[in-house]
Amino acid sequence: MNKTKIDARLLAVADLVSDGAYLADVGTDHAYLPLYLAERGKLSGAVASDIHKGPLESADKNIREAGFSDLIHTVLTDGLQGIEAYPVTDIVIAGMGGLMIRGILEKASAFKKNSPRFILQPMQHIPELRRYLGENGFSIQKETQALAEGKFYQILLCVYDGTVRSYTDAELLLGRYNMEHKKENKENFRRLCERQMDILREKIRGLEKGNHSAEKEKALYGAIAEELLDL
Numbered sequence: 001m002n003k004t005k006i007d008a009r010l011l012a013v014a015d016l017v018s019d020g021a022y023l024a025d026v027g028t029d030h031a032y033l034p035l036y037l038a039e040r041g042k043l044s045g046a047v048a049s050d051i052h053k054g055p056l057e058s059a060d061k062n063i064r065e066a067g068f069s070d071l072i073h074t075v076l077t078d079g080l081q082g083i084e085a086y087p088v089t090d091i092v093i094a095g096m097g098g099l100m101i102r103g104i105l106e107k108a109s110a111f112k113k114n115s116p117r118f119i120l121q122p123m124q125h126i127p128e129l130r131r132y133l134g135e136n137g138f139s140i141q142k143e144t145q146a147l148a149e150g151k152f153y154q155i156l157l158c159v160y161d162g163t164v165r166s167y168t169d170a171e172l173l174l175g176r177y178n179m180e181h182k183k184e185n186k187e188n189f190r191r192l193c194e195r196q197m198d199i200l201r202e203k204i205r206g207l208e209k210g211n212h213s214a215e216k217e218k219a220l221y222g223a224i225a226e227e228l229l230d231l
């Protein structure tokens with residue numbers, strides 16, 4: 001049997017799952033992530049869930065064919081509902097928008113007690129997700145990035161500790177962890193900054209064209225440019 005292959009994005013997610021984890025893969029689709037980890041002996045168990053029947057059927061088929069039906073259970077559910085019945089240590093929510101991930105976390109209070117690792121890979125609305133995490137007691141312990149087929153992805157590892165944190169606008173855009181560790185991760189940090197500066201440049205142009213104030217965006221642009229100068 002051929003082992004499951006995953007791309008650089010899911011690989012970066014897999015790297016953050018702890019050894020021997022009991023994984024919850026929310027929105028599993030084909031179950032590639034739990035299969036990849038199970039085949040490498042990294043899991044003590046897993047629950048692979050999806051809100052849609054089609055993806056879950058595909059996950060079921062792949063799990064059965066790989067011979068992991070005893071290790072990886074599948075559940076048809078919205079977000080983390082019903083997943084509290086499993087002894088989960090690591091929760092992955094990957095390949096969805098940041099607002100959708102936020103919506104799933106808002107209903108995840110049952111998971112705050114035993115402090116599992118949350119490994120989040122939002123496709124967009126990442127500043128909004130960072131703000132939510134900070135304001136709702138999630139500590140962002142690490143951030144990593146991956147480049148797959150020309151696309152740049154960001155992955156956040158967090159744990160709920162109940163402490164509220166507020167981030168500056170630059171920290172929301174770039175990630176406080178990334179700013180604090182930029183010298184260890186220069187290439188990706190440069191990429192992060194340049195991307196945000198491109199977006200801000202466009203925004204400033206649009207605002208000025210419509211005769212609106214762009215002072216806030218200009219200040220943010222300056223703050224990011226300074227981060228780059230100090231790299």
Ligand SMILES: C[S@@+](CC[C@H](N)C(=O)[O-])C[C@H]1O[C@@H](n2cnc3c(N)ncnc32)[C@H](O)[C@@H]1O
Nearest residue numbers: 026027028029050051052055077078079094095
């Ligand atoms: C783009 S796929 C990502 C698959 C995989 N997690 C990955 O990163 O490659 C998103 C999956 O999330 C599922 N999904 C969307 N909203 C969900 C929710 N609220 N709860 C569970 N699954 C959801 C979709 O049905 C789909 O299979």
